[in-house]
Amino acid sequence: xxxxxxxxxxxxxxxxxxxxxxxxxxxxxxxxxxxxxxxxxxxxxxxxxxxxxxxxxxxxxxxxxxxxxxxxxxxxxxxxxxxxxxxxxxxxxxxxxxxxxxxxxxxxxxxxxxxxxxxxxxxxxxxxxxxxxxxxxxxxxxxxxxxxxxxxxxxxxxxxxxxxxxxxxxxxxxxxxxxxxxxxxxxxxxxxxxxxxxxxxxxxxxxxxxxxxxxxxxxxxxxxxxxxxxxxxxxxxxxxxxxxxxxxxxxxxxxxxxxx
Amino acid sequence: xxxxxxxxxxxxxxxxxxxxxxxxxxxxxxxxxxxxxxxxxxxxxxxxxxxxxxxxxxxxxxxxxxxxxxxxxxxxxxxxxxxxxxxxxxxxxxxxxxxxxxxxxxxxxxxxxxxxxxxxxxxxxxxxxxxxxxxxxxxxxxxxxxxxxxxxx
Numbered sequence: 001x002x003x004x005x006x007x008x009x010x011x012x013x014x015x016x017x018x019x020x021x022x023x024x025x026x027x028x029x030x031x032x033x034x035x036x037x038x039x040x041x042x043x044x045x046x047x048x049x050x051x052x053x054x055x056x057x058x059x060x061x062x063x064x065x066x067x068x069x070x071x072x073x074x075x076x077x078x079x080x081x082x083x084x085x086x087x088x089x090x091x092x093x094x095x096x097x098x099x100x101x102x103x104x105x106x107x108x109x110x111x112x113x114x115x116x117x118x119x120x121x122x123x124x125x126x127x128x129x130x131x132x133x134x135x136x137x138x139x140x141x142x143x144x145x146x147x148x149x150x151x152x153x154x155x156x157x158x159x160x161x162x163x164x165x166x167x168x169x170x171x172x173x174x175x176x177x178x179x180x181x182x183x184x185x186x187x188x189x190x191x192x193x194x195x196x197x198x199x200x201x202x203x204x205x206x207x208x209x210x211x212x213x214x215x216x217x218x219x220x221x222x223x224x225x226x227x228x229x230x231x232x233x234x235x236x237x238x239x240x241x242x243x244x245x246x247x248x249x250x251x252x253x254x255x256x257x258x259x260x
Numbered sequence: 261x262x263x264x265x266x267x268x269x270x271x272x273x274x275x276x277x278x279x280x281x282x283x284x285x286x287x288x289x290x291x292x293x294x295x296x297x298x299x300x301x302x303x304x305x306x307x308x309x310x311x312x313x314x315x316x317x318x319x320x321x322x323x324x325x326x327x328x329x330x331x332x333x334x335x336x337x338x339x340x341x342x343x344x345x346x347x348x349x350x351x352x353x354x355x356x357x358x359x360x361x362x363x364x365x366x367x368x369x370x371x372x373x374x375x376x377x378x379x380x381x382x383x384x385x386x387x388x389x390x391x392x393x394x395x396x397x398x399x400x401x402x403x404x405x406x407x408x409x410x411x412x413x
Contacts, residue, residue: 019411071411111409135409159404161319161331166359168334169319171400178272178338193408199399207272 002226005044005088006032008064010081016067016141020112021079022056025064025089032064032089036096037119038217038245041066042225044088045077052093052222052240053078054116064089067115067141093225095245097215102126103185108172108200109133110192114141116217116244117191122149129153129179133172133192137165155179172196176203183208191217198255201248214248216255263289263365267314271338274312276389281382288371291363298358300341307350309369310342311335316362320354329355333397340393345369 008025015021032041035055041064044050051074057065070079081087097120099105105128109117114132118141121130130152134140137158146154155175157168168175172192188204190197197216204214220232220239227241235254237243268274268282268289277285291314294300300311303322311318313335320333320341332354335341341364344352376383 069411133409135407139409155336157334159407159409161334163328165331168317168336169331170334171403173403174334174339174396174400175336177396178336180270180272180338195403195406196408199403203396 002090002093003224005042005050005090006030007086008089010083010085010087011063013081013083017139019071019079020067020069020141022065022067023078023081025066025087027062028086031062032091034058034060035064035092037099038097038116039092039094040116040222040244041089041091042093042222043068043078044090045074045081046087048077049074050088050090050223051075051078052219052225054217054244055092056115056118058119067112067118069112090225093222093240094243097189097245098247099187102187104182104187105129106179106181106186106188106204107131108176108188108190108192108196110172110196111135111139112141113192113196113217117189118142120189121146121152127153129155129181131155131157131172131175131179133157133159133196135159137162137167171199173199173203176200177207181207181209183210183213186213188214189217190214194218194255197251201252201255211249211252212247215245216248216251217244218246218251218254219244263291267291267365268312271312273338273340273389273393277382277385281385284375284379284382285367285372286365288368288375289365292366294358294362294364296358296360298362300356300358301352303352303355305352307342307344307352307369310340310345310367312365312367313337313339313341314363314365316358316364317360318356318362318364319359320356322354329357333401334359340390342369343390343394345373346390 007028012024040054053066056067068079070076107130110133161169222240223231227238232239263286318335319331321329
């Protein structure tokens with residue numbers, strides 16, 4: 001039942017950054033249907049409220065894994081949930097990354113935008129390049145894990161480095177502009193702040209990638225999760241149903257609009 | 261060490277140059293390899309060469325009191341390091357240090373400017389390449405100024 005939260009218990013909590021943590025949730029009784037990479041759940045902190053959170057790993061054993069950034073009252077309550085806490089979950093909701101027929105994969109993530117892309121990494125036998133950006137080295141998600149993904153060529157870049165940082169300093173569009181890739185074989189998945197995705201898409205188009213080879217993840221105020229309440233409307237789309245993952249030809253005019 | 265043409269032919273940076281024009285660039289360039297920690301240039305020093313990084317990473321930095329050298333920009337594979345040779349007074353505005361083992365094409369910029377002076381068609385294409393690289397750097401810097409990844413809370 002998509003309207004009623006299913007009880008899940010927090011069985012593990014991993015602090016990722018100063019404001020982000022990953023929760024592993026196990027069903028108290030029944031579990032939700034399986035999620036695909038890119039989809040999201042509505043997570044309910046009892047007595048506080050409900051927010052949409054993308055799935056950030058798919059272990060395949062019925063557990064849910066979500067990386068949550070504390071930005072408001074509800075996400076703060078979820079972020080702070082210790083093992084043993086019971087929270088509610090509804091889903092899976094929304095569209096998934098389209099990976100059928102993909103040859104080479106180019107993944108560009110900014111900030112918390114890496115979370116919805118994490119299930120894609122390392123689970124494909126494709127050539128995968130990841131470019132991930134963050135504000136500082138301390139804000140980068142999954143740093144240790146990314147270093148162990150032998151099947152993924154990873155470029156990490158931050159806005160502001162420090163003396164211990166030996167990765168790149170700069171914006172994600174910069175390595176993207178000089179990265180060797182074959183436009184005829186490559187599919188790009190973009191997730192992060194909308195200006196980041198807009199500029200990345202322009203860079204990729206300039207490098208010869210066709211618009212229909214670019215997918216983006218769009219986010220608005222998802223509430224019902226099933227395209228009924230209209231809170232997440234973006235132009236002609238109800239993003240809880242028609243998104244969050246959207247092809248760039250559909251997203252392009254929406255990404256350029258000042259207000260919708 | 262002279263530069264193999266294959267290194268230049270595969271660079272997206274130089275795709276707008278003809279093979280002959282890339283050969284001209286190769287003629288005023290050499291390949292160098294650098295260990296981590298190598299200081300390539302200092303703020304205020306004479307800017308008489310530039311680098312196209314083929315592999316590895318170089319950081320552009322400046323000194324900030326009480327913080328030491330602060331990295332402002334990384335230059336990775338396929339990217340151009342060094343603009344100050346383009347216009348007088350040909351002095352570096354920042355410093356640069358190799359942060360991972362790096363292989364680069366080092367261009368004699370005095371000779372490159374001379375090639376551009378002697379062949380305006382080549383000079384025009386070279387200008388377009390440099391403007392494109394500068395624009396990419398400027399736009400990326402503007403996006404960093406937006407602090408897009410900051411927590412909205």
